[in-house]
Amino acid sequence: MKLSTLKTATERMELLKKTVEPFKDRAQQHDENGTFPHENFEDLKAIGYPALTVPEQFGGLEITLTEMLQLQEVIAQADGSTALSIGWHMGIVKHLGENERWSEGRFASVARDVVKHGALLNNAASEPATGSPTRGGKPETFAKKMTSRWVVNGRKTFTTLSPILDYFIVSASIDGEDQVGNFLIKRDTAGVRVDETWDSISMRGSGSHDLVLENVHVNAEDLVERIEAKRKKPAGWLLHIPACYLGIARAAQNYAIQFASTYSPNSIAGTIADLPNVKQKLGEMELAVLESKHFLYSVASIWDESDDAIRQTMGPELGAVKLSVVNKAIHIVDLAMRIVGARSLSKQNPLQRYYRDVRAGLHNPPMDDMTIMQLSGR
Numbered sequence: 001m002k003l004s005t006l007k008t009a010t011e012r013m014e015l016l017k018k019t020v021e022p023f024k025d026r027a028q029q030h031d032e033n034g035t036f037p038h039e040n041f042e043d044l045k046a047i048g049y050p051a052l053t054v055p056e057q058f059g060g061l062e063i064t065l066t067e068m069l070q071l072q073e074v075i076a077q078a079d080g081s082t083a084l085s086i087g088w089h090m091g092i093v094k095h096l097g098e099n100e101r102w103s104e105g106r107f108a109s110v111a112r113d114v115v116k117h118g119a120l121l122n123n124a125a126s127e128p129a130t131g132s133p134t135r136g137g138k139p140e141t142f143a144k145k146m147t148s149r150w151v152v153n154g155r156k157t158f159t160t161l162s163p164i165l166d167y168f169i170v171s172a173s174i175d176g177e178d179q180v181g182n183f184l185i186k187r188d189t190a191g192v193r194v195d196e197t198w199d200s201i202s203m204r205g206s207g208s209h210d211l212v213l214e215n216v217h218v219n220a221e222d223l224v225e226r227i228e229a230k231r232k233k234p235a236g237w238l239l240h241i242p243a244c245y246l247g248i249a250r251a252a253q254n255y256a257i258q259f260a261s262t263y264s265p266n267s268i269a270g271t272i273a274d275l276p277n278v279k280q281k282l283g284e285m286e287l288a289v290l291e292s293k294h295f296l297y298s299v300a301s302i303w304d305e306s307d308d309a310i311r312q313t314m315g316p317e318l319g320a321v322k323l324s325v326v327n328k329a330i331h332i333v334d335l336a337m338r339i340v341g342a343r344s345l346s347k348q349n350p351l352q353r354y355y356r357d358v359r360a361g362l363h364n365p366p367m368d369d370m371t372i373m374q375l376s377g378r
Contacts, residue, residue, distance in 0.1 A: 003052060003061070004060075012067075019043050020079070023043075026039065030079075030081070031204045032347075036207040037082055059115040065237065065239065066304055068091070068237075075244075077248070080354070082205065084364075085205075087243070088123070088161065088240070089120050089121055089122055089161065090240060091235075095237045102184075107224075110184070117166075120161060122159065125170075127156060132365060139172055143223070145174075150222065154172060154213050157208075164207070168186075169224070179227070180227045181225065182225040184222045184224045185213070185218055191217070192211070233312060238366075239318065245329040246325050246329055249289065252333040253332055255350060255351060255354075256335070256336035259339065272339075281339050288331055289328075315374065316374050316375050326361035329358050333354050336351055337351050
C-alpha cells in the first residue's frame, strides 16, 4: 500500500507506524556494526514516503510541515539515524517545491524521479576547513566554467545518506567570481566517489561519509542556484531536526516507563514506579516532552498558516525551537537512564544508543550560540 492512496493524515500515520516497527530491532544491529540500514529505506520507498513533500503538480502529496514533523518523529522513535537521514531529503524537497529556487524544468525532472522511483537527494555543504556551513565559511570545493560545462573538484564531509543518494546538491565556489553556487550532481556522474569515513559514535547508521569530486563534469543547467551572500532566510523545514531528537527522547521515555512499571527488586513491595524518586523523574520527563511538543508543533502550525512575509520574521522562533527541544531531549534521555540505572549502560540496552544519538543534535544547525545571539538582538 502507498501513502499517496490514503485520504487522511491519520491513515498515513498508521501505515508508517507499521512500516517502521522492524526498524527498532535493526537499529541495534546497524549501530553495533556501523552499517547502513539499506532495508529501512527500501521499506520507506515501498510505501512512497520520499514523495510526500513533493508538490502536487509533480505527483506528490505536498504535505504540511506539521504532518512531516509528526511522521519524522514516528520514524525517530524507531531509529534516530534513519529519521535524521530521510529528514534531510524530505525537508529539502519541501523547501525547493515551495520556494521555486531552481528552474521549473530542472526541479520537475528531479521531483518526478522522486515520485516514480523514490530517488533521494541531500545537500553536500560541510567541509573540513569551513566547519558548519551556517557559520559562513566559503567552500574550498570549486567549480570552473569550461565552454558550456562546469568542472567541479572538492571534498565534502558529513554527507548524510551518501550510500544511497541519487542526487548531491553540492555547494562550490565559482572560479573567477566572488560567488558560491549549488550544483546538482547525479551519483553516476564520472569522478563522483564516496569515501566511507563515518566513524562517529552518534547516528552511526546515517552513512554520513565524505563525498569526493574529482574533475566532475556537469552541464550548464546543473548550476541550479547561486547562493546569496546575505543572511540566510528562515527555513521551517529544518524543524525536522528537533522532531528527530524529540522522537529519540520519547523512545527513551517509553523504555523507562516500561522498565519502572515491571522492575521489582526484592527490597521493595511493588515496582520501582511506586517510589517517590522515580515518580519525580517520570514526571519531569513528561513535563519536558509536553513542553517540547507544544513548542515544536505550535511554531510549525504558525509556519503552515503564514504567508512568506510572516515566515521571514520567524528565524528566532525556529532557532529557539531547535535549541530548546534538543536540550530537553538530552535531559529526557538522561532522566530515563537514571531511572534504569547501571543497566542503561549495557551494550544491549537501547538507552545507551539513545544517549549517544541524542547528543548529535547539539551539532546540527543552527548552533546554540548562534541562536542565543540572534535572540539577544530581537
